[in-house]
Amino acid sequence: MVVEVRVKLKEQVLDPQGEAIRRVLAGLGYAEIEQVRVGKLMLLEVAGKDATAVRSRVEEACREVLANPVIEEFEVRLP
Amino acid sequence: MKWDAPATVELAREHGLSEEEFERILSDLGRVPNLTELGIFAALWSEHCSYKSSRVHLKKFPTRGPRVIQGPGENAGVVDLGQGWVTVFKMESHNHPSFIEPYQGAATGVGGILRDVFTMGARPVMILDSLRFGSLDAPRMPHLVDGVVRGIGDYGNCVGVPTVGGEVDFHPSYNGNILVNAMCVGVARGDGIFYGRASGPGNRVVYLGSKTGRDGIHGATMASDVFDETASAKRPTVQVGDPFTEKLLIECCLELMGKGLVVGIQDMGAAGLTSSAFEMAARAGCGLTLDLSRVPARERGMTPYELMLSESQERMVLVVTPDNVAPVLEVCGRWGLDAVEVGTVIPEPEVVARFEGRQAFRLPLAPLVDDAPRYDRPWVEPAPAAAVTLPNLRDREWAADLREMLASPVFASSRPVWQQYDQSVGASTVIGPGADAALQLIEGTNIGLAATTDCNALACSLDPFNGAAQAVAEAVRNLACVGAEPVGVTDCLNFGSPENPGVMGQFVAAVDGLAEACRAFEVPVVSGNVSFYNETSGTAIVPTPTVGMVGIVPGVRHRPRSHWHLGDAIYLLGPLEGELGGSRYLQIVLGLEAGPVPAVDYDGERRIAAVARDLVRLGLAAAKDLSDGGLAVAAVEMSGGTVGCKLSLPASTSPVRVLFGEWRVGFALATPVAMEPALERACEGLPLTRLGVAGGTKMVVTLGRKTVLEASISELAALSEKGLGWLSEA
Secondary structure, rough: OOOEEEEEEOOOOHHHHHHHHHHHHHOOOOOOOOOOEEEEEEEEEEEOOOOHHHHHHHHHHHHOOOOOOOEEEEEOOOO | OOOOOEEEEEHHHHHOEEEEEEHHHHHOOOOOOEEHHHHHHHOOOOHHHOOOHHHHHOOOOOOOOOOOEEOOOOEEEEEEOOEEEEEEEEEEEEEHHHHHHHHHHHHHHHHHHHHHHHOOOEEEEEEEEEEEEEEOOOHHHHHHHHHHHHHHHHHHEEEOEEEEEEEEEEEEHOOOOOEEEEEEEEEEEEOOOOOOOOOOOEEEEEEEEEOOOOOOOHHHHHHOEEEEEHHHHHHOOOOOOEEEEEHHHHHHHHHHHOOOOEEEEEEOOOOHHHHHHHHHHHHHOOOOEEHHHOOOOOOOOOHHHHHHHHOOOEEEEEEOOOHHHHHHHHHHHHOOOOOEEEEEOOOEEEEEEEEEEEEEEEEEOOOOOOOOOOOOOOOOOOOOOOOOOOOOOOOOOOOHHHHHHHOOOOOOOHHHHOOOOOOOOOOOOOOOOOOOOEEEEEOOOOOOOEEEEOOOOOHHHHHHHHHHHHHHHHHHHHHHHHEEEEEEEEEEEEEEEEEEHHHHHHHHHHHHHHHHHHHHHHOOOOOOOEEEEOOOOOOOOOEEEEEEEEEEEEOOOOOOOOOOOOOEEEEEOOOOEEEEEOHHHHHHHHOOOOOOOOOHHHHHHHHHHHHHHHHHHOOOOOOOOOOOOOOHHHHHHHHHOOOOOEEOOOOOHHHHHHHHEOOOOOOOEEEOOOHHHHHHOOOOOOEEEEEEEEOEEEEEEEEEOEEEEEHHHHHHHHHHOOOHHHHHHO
């Protein structure tokens, strides 16, 4: 099944990339866009049918590899 | 809990303050502080900001000298270089953040030390990093090494300041508490120095740089807190650095100072707005008002507590005359940086802050800064390591021992580390990383500025006094290898908990050793940093007083070389044998961290270093000092991994002391044959031995007629290259 993983910086962490995009937007006439936060969307094709087992395995992969739990948070979505 | 709730002793304890300290706050203020005021006391009275356990001892350092313009107490030290130039430098630790989040921790460590230097009006020109890691098989350790190195590299590379030197060492005592000590060296014209002083009542306070977020709140108190097993669960929000904003800040601040638009300037480092506001006011003998509602906030609903204690990166405080506020804001706007007037300088020695139309706090300066607690903590004198009975060290396979040493992480080539760093941005680097010291030209002149960081923590754990003094001696020797004479020292003193009398004893002895050595070499200490509480679950790191030394070459005429060439004559300047106490040979080959560390022979060091320095300046020789690993390791390094050597010593010498003995006042020298007579003349009156010539593909050492070591030089060098090779593959 295809599992969707969203990784983004925790709310309290500075996002220099998002801030750079915000500045460009403001400069090109989109001043009403007040904040930009950039994250990652990953699509994982996982072998297995048991949704609970797949979820717990993908969440483990998120904690260990795909996200940096010190500064990032993640969300796992199953089909 | 609300930001203006009354403080209690429990809250004080949660902020790392003792019961006595809380009582003292009550009597200093004559009332109960609110939560925000308590947070401010906790930050400024933390070990990190107040130096409360170290200050009584740091007074022993020599801090004056004919070249010293600004000693300790400012953001960084300032030393005169002549011809109207000055250098500004400092070293600081970022140990705890780097252990929690290695990439951002190390990156923001570099960002912080850069700000300490450019806030004085100097352009940062060199970064050096002294790194200490645990065993590579300890949990997370390869991840920490990789993260720290990438963090330093990415920040330095983006901001456009070359990383030119430093050191990497490994010891199991750093398994739960790595060390990241970053040093920055800057250059300015002598009349262009600015200080962190909020003087002139009526002048305005301007906030410049990134917005304030909720990151790193309690960073300063965290840095003064022992790690326990729950540290990773507690995980305070770490700061994320933005080197591109830092680059804008550098250029913006240097422009503001160059145009004379600011009265005083300081970065917001540990304890954020709190430390910059209180320290700037205290230095000038004035006070400040602040309107916290005007501080640019990254998130909604931030409270005075958060605004005062946030450690968001890339922020500065400027003090500006009322007439200059508009021009200052104009310059900042041109650099794309947020700048806001947030307060005024007042004559009364206090900081008064308003928030949403009412008073947030009102605190007198004296109890927070000048009269902050000072402790003369109990300490016990460390017993220097005794001599050990060594096994039979006569007929060993010396080549095998050398291979074992070169294969250990301690002697692993740091190439995979520094090849990730931009070493030459700015186009002024003469000698970059991998040599004994880094050397740069001051732009547009032929004045050479050299820098090195040194500390043999193994030796300091055996004998903190002599180990620390030897670190200073080694720095002097390293500078001599690039032809530089020392002009000043910065230090970063990394120790365990000062509340442990044994650790405090190590600290006192190391400070005494540094002070004695700096006095003997006539090199003043102009800046520095103390990092206590480097321990995990009650186990302290080995004492690590890192020495950063800056030197000058008045006129650079050529690039000093660090390798020998085919056909060069090889000399040993200094005694033939070294000592084994506290040596790397005992540590790595015999598994012994033992033995006495000899006292520094100051007279000999000064005389021999002066000669080596002159030989290098005149281009008469390539020089390498004999410290870690002794002559055998120095020879492998000087070979460059390509040109072998044949070295002969008298039959009467001890092979282990000749090959691996340390702590000798000495240099290996290599010189073209035609220059031999000149070299010998220059060394007259000093112990000088011609060891042999460079050539062939092997390193061969004979004592009398007996060959004690024979090995392929490329194979030896490859062993050292392999150690950290995995870093460049990651």
